[in-house]
Amino acid sequence: MTDEAPLFFDSGDEADEATAQNMLESDEDNDSDMEIIASTSSSNKRKLEREDTDVVVVKAEETRYRRYIGEIMINGWSTVNGKGYASSGEQVIIERDKSVQKKPEAKKKETKQSSLKGFAAKSSKKTQNTIISLLNHFHRFRNTRGFEVGRIPSNHSAYLCRLLDKQVRAGVSMGIDLTTTRKVIELTGNIIDCEDTLRSGDTIILSLQVYLHPRAFTKKSDKRSEANKLSQSQETEQEKALSARREGLMKIFEYTGLVPVESNSVTLQHRKKGTLDGKAQIDHFKQAASQIQKVNTDKPLKKDRSVINIDSSSDEDDVVEVADGNNSSQAEPTGEEDAEDKVNSSQLRAVYSRAGGAGRNLVPIEAASSFNLTLRNYQKEALSWMSSMESGSNEPHAQALHPLWEKYRFRDHPQSSTEPDYFYFNPYSGELSNVFPSANKTLRGGIQGDEMGMGKTIMMTALLHHHKTADMSWHVQQQPTGKGKQTRVDAVKTEKPIKIDQSDSDDDNELTKSQEIRDDDEKPSKKRKQGASDKNTPKKTPKKGAKKGASVRQPGGFKALNDATLVVVPMSLLGQWRDEIERCSAKGSVRTIVYYGENRGNLEKQLKSRAKVEDEDGNVVDYSDCINVVITSYGVLISEYQAFMKSTDETIILPTLLDYYWHRVVIDEAHHIKNRSTLNAKAAFEIAAYRRWALTGTPIVNRLEDLYSLLRYLKVEPWSDFAFFKSFITAPFASQDPKAIELIQVIMASCLLRREKNMRDSDGKPIVTLPKKHVDIVKLDFSPEERQIYNAIYKKAKRKFDALSHKGMLLKSYSNIFAMLLRLRQAALHPFLVTSGGNKKESTEEEEDDGGVAGIDVQSMIAKFAAGDDSNYAKQVLNELAKGNNENNELDEEENECPICFENMSIPVLMPCMHKSCKECVLGYFDRLEDKGEQTSCPVCRVGPIRVDQLLEVVYGEPTSQNDQVVRLRKAHNFQTSTKLRALTEHLERLRDTEGKFKAVVFSQFTTFLDLVGDSLKKDGFRFLRLDGTTSQKNREIVLNELDRYDGSVVLLISLRAGGVGLNLTSANHVFMMDVWWNEAIEKQAIDRVHRIGQEKDVHVVRFCIEDTIEDRVMHIQKRKTALVDNALGGKSSEESKQERIANLKLIFSL
């Protein structure tokens, strides 16, 4: 340092020191100017030596030279009269005017520069009582001969002093790095132009060369987060200092024209605004923090909305709509915060935009030999990514600049090869750094967020194998480069000994040591949980404590499980995971332990046993070198967590899952922890592991906070602090600040891999290649009877629609219309659907409206239809019934009572013996008899056998003035076919003829229709399975197993609602869509359960559509614009979608 000629001399002396000390409370540490002053003040040498002990180490590795960043042109003022003071090109020395200080004594001691005194005193008199601090800002310049020449105008002095002064220091106790308040720049000056003979007040044009002082750079990047945290807390002295420094640097950059070579648009935007306002730059994040309470009321932030629209390239409509929503919400602020956090689809796209595989240059790597399957290329890429995420060698990835930082280029050439070309500036905190502030620091693991059905389980299994065999040397290679947090690096260094220690973890000192450090960092420690009610607050305390000495802390008491991976999955997937892992793995290479139910408790024993075991086939499986995988459910995790929280170090009898330090933890369907306050999430946060993974197809379900849980679980610093996350992400997002999205993008890029099935690789080929999908739309014509029924319903609906349309009531009576549409759609499937239980009430309402005429028409039509080939018999019974009914109109209660349930028969059926019963009761009874192998018979008179198709349903019409009561009959058991059913049967029969064994899936939205399909299939001898919303989890598994394993033709009937996460129907390759969905996307999703990874055959999809019905209209609308159908029926409320809805409805009802 001292070999550099100091060009800025601090004019301060002892008095200044004293003043400075008075100004500042904590002055233990020496100011950084000391070494520069050293040559002039021998009394300081002792101090310097003392400081050297502190500094020398750092010096060795930091930039040793000041670095040039640019030139500022300044109009200085002459303070002298006369000739020869200065000439063009002459060098000048800038110095701080210290002549005026608060303390009069300071002035008196001012001896060196007596010539200044008069002026300073004068000005001080003028301003003494008002702006004392301003006086501090004066800078004068001397020529090389030591004579003062002039003064730098105060507007420049103002910021320069902040960067040149040693005036403010932060105490170490506040956790702020000293360098943040040290001298930041050095200046050299030249006179460009001036009069030969100067008069006081003449303009002297100066050129100032600005250098960044070597000590300006933040050395420990891990301090950054703390500094940032501070910036959102209350304004402190330290923060003021940081703020002043930041503003100063901004000015310097502005005047020197230095622009970042890498930044993000939002920071630039902020910068621009700050400049235009002519004010100091708004500390955006601080503002954001204060915004939490009053989201949405701040006008300046509102302006930012325009920025959002510019930034999000696609789907601006959505964004605008959100913005509108905000405007309107101002009137009623309650509960709005929830909505603010919601993420719409275009935002979601933006969030994921940098998380894809493209542009990452992932080099596919082969799976380990013990991995049995062949990975697809994109899976190999994922393996590569996951492997690099685990090993920390994620170079392409590490290049993501931390979103709060900007990258600048020095304007001089490095003086040695070790000197960097670039430096980094955080415009929000004012920090400078000469090491790359990477967005991800501490992460080992990440979020595997590939879309559903791309094989996340398989990829994760490949990783299990990969990092079992991969050489562990990265543990050593990982040097403390300064990028990582110090504590973290320490932990990694000591990780290796743990690896070696396989069996005897308890008495290993190294292990204990590393755990202590980890405790500080990740701290799933017993100690914390005892006193800490709030999860966020204790964070700072242990950190501080750690610096003071880890030895004070109790050992965490973890047991290391060095080769064991913990997999947490939803209970229903326990078996699937086990099967999948075993299917993927060579025998003996993996041991899966399902830690659930009875298997709990003896974990350690199971893991330690290295025995050779005989499997079912009598082969000896050698587990001596296996990977252990413990699979457990969220439920078990929660109960273990509760046990863990209750236990103290002394009371542990059985260790819980949380008492181990796992090699790796994986949570599947990670959106299960999206709510951070749930036990699921809390327990997941608490799991201790070296590597952490979250698998989920939906990293953000609908709120940004969903992400917080994942980041917290993954320990992505600094985002795992909720207050931090909230003030830097959630709140800015809520106030429409584009920075939020940008920030999330960068965070996501650092820890999320998400590909979608339709993505393409670098060669433009789809990353996922599936067998072909053939979609046929089969147009069908109604039978004349069906047409009559349909038309009758349609006419009635249209009459009603037209009436509503006239009155302009369309949207108000939307539910009414929707019910009509529903009926029409059902009528297109099967006429019986429109008369069975669920719709009865509604139909009578409508009949009242229409005087009953249309209703009777339909009923008689149905009766005719139902009678089918047996019409004479039906007529005969009908007559008898009608007659009998007329005779005793007043049926007493018992007459109308079902003989089985003793209730009034809701749907009475008539047996051939003319005995009546509830339809449901008698069918239940018949089922029972059939199960017992007995013949069906009338429960009353035992006449039998009765076939279900002999049952006739009695349908009572509404009494009218002409008729007392109209009674119709129709076949009660819905085996009667319809056009659609017939078409399905024909297709299935064709399949049976051509393919022999086939597996097909039949989708419908109506479970009642699936009932009919089932009956029809039963009649025609097709084996079928059924899955709908009411199917229990257990039965689901049975059904899906059966579909997979059954060796023969089988048809799965499935309702829309039954489809859930991860449903895999790839063993089928024929799909029949029985009805038309409003939203084509949902239809596609349904098909994708069959047409997904794992499908080996071409998939044939048949969409049935009856011509000239609501179905082909809906298809037409689908074609017009899929999204609008969604809008039209999804209940969005913007004016546009209202118009669209009306248009769609009119389309449906236009004949």
Added chain:
Amino acid sequence: MAAASLPKRILKEAERLQVDAPEGIRASPSEQDIRYFDVSIQGPDGSPFEKGIFSLELWLPSSYPMEPPRVRFLTKIYHPNIDKLGRICLDILKDKWSPALQIRTVLLSIQALLSAPNPDDPLANDVAEHYKSDEKAAIQVSKEWTQKYAQPA
């Protein structure tokens, strides 16, 4: 209307048995369990059980009325179709059950069974044998048992 409405059926039956009891039959549900009935049947006139009051217990399984009620004599009775434990051999209580039958019809059938013992379909073999070999003597025993055991308290 199967499962959900079953308790309603039981309530209705119980109520009707109270309001409109068949002659010579009393059946009342126990206070603890609506499915458990205390039953007494009067021996039909002209039968060996005339004047006797027979106690029975009747219990409705959860699957009632898809399954028949369980009925048992508590009073000792000398009858070829009723064994020492009071179990009754009656087809409608077994394979001939129909959900259209009810407690009332079951009890009436039992009453009828008292009038017409059927030794060809015996449950109590010794009694049946007795009825077959010497009906008079057997009827006499039945009468004696009725006098001895089936008198109102």
